[in-house]
Amino acid sequence: MEKRRLGKTDIEVTSVCLGTMTWGEQNTEDEAHTQLDYAIDRGINFIDAAEMYPVPGRAETQGRTERYIGNWIEARKKRDQYILATKISGRSQMTWTRDGGEMTRHTPAQIDEAVEKSLKRLKTDYIDLYQLHWPDRLIPGFGFHSYEDYAVDDMVSFEDILGALHRHVEKGNIRHIGLSNESSWATMNFLQLAKANGWPRLVSNQCAYNLVTRRFDYERAEIAMREGVGLLAYSPLAMGLLTGKYDDGAAPKGSRKNLFPIFLRRYDLAHEAVLDCNKSAKSLGLTPVQFALKFVESRQFVTTNIIGATSLEQLTENVDAHDITWTDEMEKEAHRIHQTYRSPVA
DSSP: OOEEEOTTSSOEEESEEEEOTTBTTTBOHHHHHHHHHHHHHTTOOEEEOOTTOSSSOOTTTTTHHHHHHHHHHHHHOOGGGSEEEEEEOOSBSOGGGSTTOOOBOOOHHHHHHHHHHHHHHHTOSOEEEEEEOSOSSSSOOSSOOSOOOOOGGGSOOHHHHHHHHHHHHHHTSEEEEEEESOOHHHHHHHHHHHHHHTOOOEEEEEEEOBTTBOGGGGTHHHHHHHHSOEEEEEOTTGGGGGGTTTTTSOOOTTSHHHHOGGGGGGGGGGHHHHHHHHHHHHHTTOOHHHHHHHHHHTOTTEEEEEEOOSSHHHHHHHHHHTTSOOOHHHHHHHHHHHHHHOOSOO
């Protein structure tokens, strides 16, 4: 299993990360623990969670994923053998997440509450990577294609946010800080504040990235390379579309498209591109999963590829897919697809 440097830290994480957002909704606790054991046995040392998981976010299940992981940590007692990441929710109406029933924001008080709750659920003394799940600013963070301005005075300042996170780093609650679904502008502002105040630097930006979702290439990739804020790529299989299982238009029972079709709406404009990707994989002698996952891992600016699965069989296939060698022929085909469709998904 290849290891890559996390930002400009001395931490090395595997180029494959275990995603957990289905645990507590589509997966039981036993299944979650089995996946964790399997991932560790395969050499994966990076686990990613979030306070809002599992998805879809609901009051009845919020925090369940972290609790599953916490019970596993308590039982296995090997905390120093892996890197644990989690996330605080951005601006949202998930009022059940906070004790006061407030809209979730990135105020210092809410950051304090969220960090302490995650530590308790995870049954750990520290979180290796703590990420801002999506912005506090009033902008669409998922799948938007055009920019609309917002009231700047209706945002928690970057200084307040980073200052609050810095205090948790000083206390030892957090080792490193990352972003998620964040823009180049905000990333650079956080980096400038860190430098000016002697605060912790950002080490990562977790964003959607796959063969048909390549907006990260356009500007954030350069920041990732030059500033050491690498991409933690989520949805590398485009929510299952790049596995080929939806090519005939059907939604298999128990699949995400069957259970939560709203999640796939951001891919409505990508149907032809997806079919082309899956057909191209087969012409290269690959499975669609191999082509999609190895493409993401092969990008220079990617720190890790976050894979998720609802069965051990899927997880095994996803891990095995990274064992192939990325060739010039594969690169040319991925480039042709991008030239043809650009990035139909944001």
